[in-house]
Amino acid sequence: MTCSKHSRRRLISFAEHSVGLRSALAHAHRVLDAAARVLAAENPDLTVETRLVRTHPHELVGENLDTGLLVIGGPRRGSTDDLGLVARAALNHATCPVLIVPR
Secondary structure, three states: OOEEEEEOOEEEEHHHHHHOHHHHHHHHHHHHHHHHHHHHHHOOOOOOOOOOOOOOHHHHOOOOOOOOOEEEEOOOOOOOOOOOHHHHHHHHHOOOOEEEEOO
């Protein structure tokens, strides 16, 4: 979940504003779990670990990132927008390969 702003030192996400935190987290976990199941089924020799992180983008892709591949959602389908803050930060600062996938 990417974060949009601070509110009294608490991270607030776009989804949290629109559907509520509990619903946003439940949806994010469902999407992440489904993607992991598909990836594991198609690649039985691959170890798939997932983590849903609620943090600032620059903290996510900093030097302490311990992963072999960082997968980030890119611009929404049909969008003419460039990459967002998280994708740009990942491309510029991640210590591992970055895969940007369409949403």
